[in-house]
Amino acid sequence: MFRRFRTALILLSLLALTACGEGVVKRVSEPATRLQQLTVNADGSWKIALRLQNFSSMPMRFDDVALKLSVGDADAGTLSTKPGVSIGGTSADVIELQVQPAAQARLMVADALAGNHTLSYTLEGSVSATPEEKKQRTFQINNRSTLNPAPGLPGVLR
Numbered sequence: 001m002f003r004r005f006r007t008a009l010i011l012l013s014l015l016a017l018t019a020c021g022e023g024v025v026k027r028v029s030e031p032a033t034r035l036q037q038l039t040v041n042a043d044g045s046w047k048i049a050l051r052l053q054n055f056s057s058m059p060m061r062f063d064d065v066a067l068k069l070s071v072g073d074a075d076a077g078t079l080s081t082k083p084g085v086s087i088g089g090t091s092a093d094v095i096e097l098q099v100q101p102a103a104q105a106r107l108m109v110a111d112a113l114a115g116n117h118t119l120s121y122t123l124e125g126s127v128s129a130t131p132e133e134k135k136q137r138t139f140q141i142n143n144r145s146t147l148n149p150a151p152g153l154p155g156v157l158r
Contacts, residue, residue, distance in 0.1 A: 028131045029055035030139050033067065033123055036094055038147055040113070040155040044106060046099045050079060052127070054087040060129040061086045067125035067141060069099070076105035079123070112157065118146045119157060 037049040048069075054060050062083050069076040076099065083095045101109070112119035123143045130136040147157035 025057065026132075027057040028060075028134070028137070029057075031055060031060065031062070031127055031129055033065070033127060033141050033143055034145055035069075035121060035123070035147060036158070037150075038109065038157045040109060044101075046076075046101055046109075048079060048097045048099055049094050050097060051092055051094050052083070052085070052087060053092040054129075055090060056131060057089045058132045059086055059088050060131050062127065062129045063136060064126075064128035064138075065095075067123045067127075069105075070122040070124075071101075071105045071119055072108040072121075074102065074104035074108050076101045076121075078125075109157065112147070113149055113155060116149050118148050120144065120146050 032053040032055065034051050034053070035048060036051040037047075039047040039049075041047060050065070050067075052062050052065075054062075062085050065079060065081050065083060067079040069079055079097050079099065081095065081097055085093055085095060087093045109119065121144070123141055125141055126138050127141055128136055128138045150156040150158045
């Protein structure tokens with residue numbers, strides 16, 4: 001009796017494993033963006049390290065980024081680029097952009113750096129990406145987060 005039960009259990013397990021062998025499911029998920037670093041240049045402009053996160057199970061080519069950046073409650077400017085970078089499934093990459101920020105945004109960043117305190121930011125807009133072997137898609141982005149002064153790195157928020 002026990003031997004038949006064990007044999008049936010083994011056969012059922014093998015059948016279940018065979019059914020799972022269909023391969024990797026290709027899933028397209030909404031990407032995410034965030035500021036990895038904001039560096040204030042000597043001329044007052046900013047160098048932005050923008051992290052592009054691909055949550056899809058397949059590689060995606062990031063074709064177009066158009067994001068409105070706000071720091072605190074001040075509009076800072078637009079992050080606009082055509083990176084053309086391919087990012088593997090469930091991976092991320094960082095692109096750099098130069099921004100000439102609005103005056104009020106400069107003051108907000110200067111205050112955060114001088115006072116050594118957190119600065120909130122918002123990214124709103126769109127990112128266009130092309131999943132492997134599929135059509136380009138445009139994803140809406142609305143991300144709020146914070147940056148903190150980087151210890152030992154003057155003029156840098158992370």
